[in-house]
Amino acid sequence: MTSRIENGKKHLLGDPIVVLNIGLENFSHELAECDTPVIQLDWKPSAGGNPELANLLSKLGI
Amino acid sequence: MELIEQANQEAIKRILSADPVLVDVVYAKDIVPNLTDKMILHAGPPISWDRMCGPMQGAIAGITVFEGWAKNLKEAAKLAAEGVITFDPNHHHDAVGPMTGITTISQPMLVVENRTFGNRAYCAINEGLGKVMRFGGNDAEVLQRLSWIRDILGPSMGKALREMGGLELKPLIARGLSMGDEMHQRNVACSGLILRAIAGVMAKTADDIKSLSDSLDFISSNDQFHLNIAMAMGKSMMDPVYDIEGSSVVTAMARNGTDFGIRVSGTGNEWFTAPVEMPEGLYFAGFTEADANPDMGDSTIIETIGLGGFAMGAAPAVAGFVGAGAASEAEDYTRLMGEICVDENPEWTIPGLNYLGVPTGIDIRLVVDTGISPTINTGIAHKEPGVGQVGAGIVRAPLTCFENALRRLAENLGIS
Amino acid sequence: MAYTLNKVYQGFYQDSVALMRLSRELKERVGVKEAALMMGSPSNKQILEDAGLLTDTGKAAAGGDLILSIQATDVDTANAVLTVAELKIKGKDNFSTAERDWRPKSIRAAVRAEPSANFALISVPGEFAAAEARKALMHDLNVMMFSDNVPLEEEVQLKQLAGKKDLLMMGPDCGTAILDGIPIAFANKVKNGDIGVIGASGTGIQEVTSLISNHGGGISQAIGVGGRDLSDEIGGLTTLAAIDRLDNDEGTKQVILISKPPGERVLTSVLDRIGQSKKPFTVCFIGATGLQLPPNATAVRTLEETAQTALGGIKFYHSERIDLKVCKGRTQIRGLFSGGTLAAESQLILLDAGQAVSSNAKVPGAQDISEAKNIHKIIDLGDDQYTQGRPHPMIDPEVRSELLLQAHQDSNVGVILVDVVIGFGAHSDPAGNLVNMLTEISVDTSPIIVASVTGTEEDPQIRSKQVKTLKSVGVVVAESNAEATRIALKLLGINS
Numbered sequence: 001m002t003s004r005i006e007n008g009k010k011h012l013l014g015d016p017i018v019v020l021n022i023g024l025e026n027f028s029h030e031l032a033e034c035d036t037p038v039i040q041l042d043w044k045p046s047a048g049g050n051p052e053l054a055n056l057l058s059k060l061g062i
Numbered sequence: 063m064e065l066i067e068q069a070n071q072e073a074i075k076r077i078l079s080a081d082p083v084l085v086d087v088v089y090a091k092d093i094v095p096n097l098t099d100k101m102i103l104h105a106g107p108p109i110s111w112d113r114m115c116g117p118m119q120g121a122i123a124g125i126t127v128f129e130g131w132a133k134n135l136k137e138a139a140k141l142a143a144e145g146v147i148t149f150d151p152n153h154h155h156d157a158v159g160p161m162t163g164i165t166t167i168s169q170p171m172l173v174v175e176n177r178t179f180g181n182r183a184y185c186a187i188n189e190g191l192g193k194v195m196r197f198g199g200n201d202a203e204v205l206q207r208l209s210w211i212r213d214i215l216g217p218s219m220g221k222a223l224r225e226m227g228g229l230e231l232k233p234l235i236a237r238g239l240s241m242g243d244e245m246h247q248r249n250v251a252c253s254g255l256i257l258r259a260i261a262g263v264m265a266k267t268a269d270d271i272k273s274l275s276d277s278l279d280f281i282s283s284n285d286q287f288h289l290n291i292a293m294a295m296g297k298s299m300m301d302p303v304y305d306i307e308g309s310s311v312v313t314a315m316a317r318n319g320t321d322f323g324i325r326v327s328g329t330g331n332e333w334f335t336a337p338v339e340m341p342e343g344l345y346f347a348g349f350t351e352a353d354a355n356p357d358m359g360d361s362t363i364i365e366t367i368g369l370g371g372f373a374m375g376a377a378p379a380v381a382g383f384v385g386a387g388a389a390s391e392a393e394d395y396t397r398l399m400g401e402i403c404v405d406e407n408p409e410w411t412i413p414g415l416n417y418l419g420v421p422t423g424i425d426i427r428l429v430v431d432t433g434i435s436p437t438i439n440t441g442i443a444h445k446e447p448g449v450g451q452v453g454a455g456i457v458r459a460p461l462t463c464f465e466n467a468l469r470r471l472a473e474n475l476g477i478s
Numbered sequence: 479m480a481y482t483l484n485k486v487y488q489g490f491y492q493d494s495v496a497l498m499r500l501s502r503e504l505k506e507r508v509g510v511k512e513a514a515l516m517m518g519s520p521s522n523k524q525i526l527e528d529a530g531l532l533t534d535t536g537k538a539a540a541g542g543d544l545i546l547s548i549q550a551t552d553v554d555t556a557n558a559v560l561t562v563a564e565l566k567i568k569g570k571d572n573f574s575t576a577e578r579d580w581r582p583k584s585i586r587a588a589v590r591a592e593p594s595a596n597f598a599l600i601s602v603p604g605e606f607a608a609a610e611a612r613k614a615l616m617h618d619l620n621v622m623m624f625s626d627n628v629p630l631e632e633e634v635q636l637k638q639l640a641g642k643k644d645l646l647m648m649g650p651d652c653g654t655a656i657l658d659g660i661p662i663a664f665a666n667k668v669k670n671g672d673i674g675v676i677g678a679s680g681t682g683i684q685e686v687t688s689l690i691s692n693h694g695g696g697i698s699q700a701i702g703v704g705g706r707d708l709s710d711e712i713g714g715l716t717t718l719a720a721i722d723r724l725d726n727d728e729g730t731k732q733v734i735l736i737s738k739p740p741g742e743r744v745l746t747s748v749l750d751r752i753g754q755s756k757k758p759f760t761v762c763f764i765g766a767t768g769l770q771l772p773p774n775a776t777a778v779r780t781l782e783e784t785a786q787t788a789l790g791g792i793k794f795y796h797s798e799r800i801d802l803k804v805c806k807g808r809t810q811i812r813g814l815f816s817g818g819t820l821a822a823e824s825q826l827i828l829l830d831a832g833q834a835v836s837s838n839a840k841v842p843g844a845q846d847i848s849e850a851k852n853i854h855k856i857i858d859l860g861d862d863q864y865t866q867g868r869p870h871p872m873i874d875p876e877v878r879s880e881l882l883l884q885a886h887q888d889s890n891v892g893v894i895l896v897d898v899v900i901g902f903g904a905h906s907d908p909a910g911n912l913v914n915m916l917t918e919i920s921v922d923t924s925p926i927i928v929a930s931v932t933g934t935e936e937d938p939q940i941r942s943k944q945v946k947t948l949k950s951v952g953v954v955v956a957e958s959n960a961e962a963t964r965i966a967l968k969l970l971g972i973n974s
Contacts, residue, residue, distance in 0.1 A: 049542020
């Protein structure tokens with residue numbers, strides 16, 4: 001009752017998934033193990049952790 | 063915000079489409095707008111006499127004597143304190159100046175014309191290293207050199223440039239980058255290229271052999287001769303970017319030795335200032351951090367157009383010289399600056415980084431977001447007037463300037 | 479007299495799991511009473527304050543600063559530990575210079591470096607997560623947000639923005655997805671197939687997709703929506719978007735929807751949307767009753783039933799005989815769950831068997847754990863009270879050890895029910911970890927341990943290996959969590 005998915009089918013996101021990982025590094029390692037392209041960000045809190053500026057920034061389209 | 067993205071694209075378009083040409087050398091009184099008698103233009107954002115650092119006061123006293131407004135340095139300082147002499151930033155007069163950045167009526171100014179937009183920008187001629195006015199020097203030797211520049215070098219360069227029909231700077235910078243210059247701390251290649259381009263015409267238009275040989279000697283013995291040309295170029299490229307509604311691109315960064323100031327396209331001519339920081343770097347033998355003056359000069363216009371600290375990847379030798387780490391780390395600085403810029407300059411590329419274009423268009427949003435402040439390559443002045451350069455290093459633009467500019471930009475756009 | 483020392487590292491960020499590992503390492507040193515490494519957010523400072531670990535130095539820290547707090551027997555010990563800690567902290571601080579492979583610091587820079595990026599996985603602290611998600615959406619990235627503690631209004635705004643840009647905004651508080659066969663964050667390597675799953679619960683998705691995969695079926699896509707998506711405040715924005723996606727997905731022939739009972743208004747809109755689909759739906763709103771579903775949808779009560787229904791109505795049978803007997807007088811079940819939805823499923827089965835049950839994450843019909851006495855207790859160890867300042871029990875099951883000992887010492891407890899969740903994101907050997915805990919406990923008469931393993935043979939931990947480890951110390955292992963619960967009842971002589 002189940003059918004294998006053929007190659008060349010449409011992807012859910014339109015294209016093959018390419019991940020930006022922002023946060024826990026372990027997720028990156030595991031995605032890489034599944035041969036999924038992943039870029040780990042060297043993330044730090046936006047605006048040095050100042051919530052007022054971080055909020056302003058996200059509204060200014062960063 | 064679509065408006066900001068579009069405004070920044072417009073800003074980038076204007077920066078990248080600039081066509082800066084060194085066209086002339088002309089006395090300040092004949093060309094710098096709104097420059098009056100007994101007015102001294104200085105580097106950085108506006109500042110009053112009492113808040114100026116030692117080298118800035120020293121340079122002002124020196125130029126006051128040079129211009130004949132006072133008989134000696136003591137009288138000069140008195141006139142300055144009493145308000146007989148007026149002060150204004152270079153940036154308010156289409157001009158820039160390195161370190162103290164002193165500009166007055168009788169100085170010969172390099173004229174760079176941005177032919178795409180028709181605007182012009184001005185900078186005095188680089189005096190060379192050691193005891194010079196831009197580091198606060200003001201003794202007889204300093205003033206004598208200034209007279210020679212005024213009377214001999216300036217006019218002969220002007221004559222040659224007019225004869226040549228101007229010297230295109232964009233391709234010159236591109237070549238300089240491939241020769242290891244970043245145009246702030248290292249101008250060896252570009253200074254050489256300038257000499258090569260101008261020497262023949264200067265010979266052709268020279269009045270006498272002594273003036274010619276002195277002039278060519280002066281240019282060829284000064285590794286930083288090109289710095290002031292690059293600065294006028296930077297100013298001519300960024301002025302057309304001024305006042306694009308919504309743009310978060312930095313149009314000027316400048317320091318007066320007390321304050322660091324920035325201007326942003328979307329906030330027009332307002333300065334956002336913060337106390338200037340001390341450069342970190344390497345000192346010439348016999349000098350230490352204790353001798354250093356805080357960061358100073360309009361030369362940060364170089365970084366504003368994507369050169370200097372932003373183009374460190376082109377100049378691995380500078381990374382070592384300014385104490386920024388191993389030569390192999392130079393490219394990290396360029397990549398880091400790429401994080402805070404809107405785009406790259408496809409005409410100014412770095413061969414060693416796979417022809418990566420220099421990061422262009424500092425976006426205050428990205429600076430505040432990442433906490434990465436612009437890295438500036440700078441000379442370090444002695445804190446006492448007249449001693450001169452004591453080292454070189456890097457300095458970070460204070461984040462507070464960018465944060466305050468961001469708040470104002472948001473306010474202008476009705477965002478809270 | 480203990481001595482407390484604080485040190486603040488300005489603008490220094492490390493992910494919370496790395497910080498917690500280091501603080502545990504420091505805590506194990508001789509003379510150290512407590513050690514904590516936390517970012518200086520107001521909530522973290524409160525935690526430190528409450529624990530007596532905050533000095534004036536720490537109080538001055540900003541949100542982006544790292545606070546190191548050490549409480550030791552004396553000043554010298556504290557300083558010695560500080561030296562050790564600094565080496566470890568600084569060792570990780572050589573960001574741009576020591577590391578030759580350059581890493582982007584912002585989403586914008588990352589997108590510029592990799593223009594084909596189309597998905598952002600966000601697991602930064604909650605107070606910064608919304609801003610990062612907004613940036614990701616603005617750069618046309620689909621988002622999966624594992625972070626929680628994002629304000630409701632932010633969640634609504636983000637999901638509306640995603641809707642406008644035709645992007646998926648999975649989460650906040652979404653830890654599980656399988657997209658085009660790729661397990662993301664806490665998910666299992668399941669077989670490909672034509673069953674699409676939408677779930678507001680991570681372990682719910684994991685249990686259902688694993689059961690389907692282990693019993694001959696396969697998964698096309700599994701989309702997490704976040705724990706609050708089906709509340710009336712959020713309005714099921716992501717669930718509705720996910721239904722649209724799976725409706726249009728050629729590889730998906732039928733859809734499973736798993737959630738806590740939705741809010742009243744959102745229930746109507748979700749059921750309306752299901753009714754418009756030509757595909758069959760299996761709907762598991764755990765604990766909901768009296769649902770009026772459209773004709774193409776089937777309501778089910780448990781996760782097990784969800785998988786069975788999607789597989790065409792088959793039943794999973796457990797063939798092994800169990801020859802264990804519970805000691806006399808021990809009449810209660812104690813559930814110690816790392817998966818919240820698994821805890822909910824067990825409560826439902828106990829309630830359906832006519833049993834009284836209490837829980838810290840109760841389903842309709844269950845009693846409050848702090849009030850009810852002497853009845854079955856089902857504890858969700860992923861609840862905030864157990865995860866403050868430490869990783870989720872699926873990453874680090876350490877939190878279970880103390881409660882395991884308590885359950886052993888409680889003479890009323892006849893059966894301890896546990897879940898072992900494997901797959902990506904999970905602990906590398908949760909069964910081994912549990913077995914170690916069990917062998918450290920020495921009491922005269924022990925309750926029987928009944929476990930289920932959520933996961934597949936293809937998972938890094940390998941399901942059969944985990945089962946074998948558990949069985950080696952006499953743990954009864956069931957095929958599913960539902961079956962484990964039924965076995966527990968049976969061991970107590972109760973028919974289910």
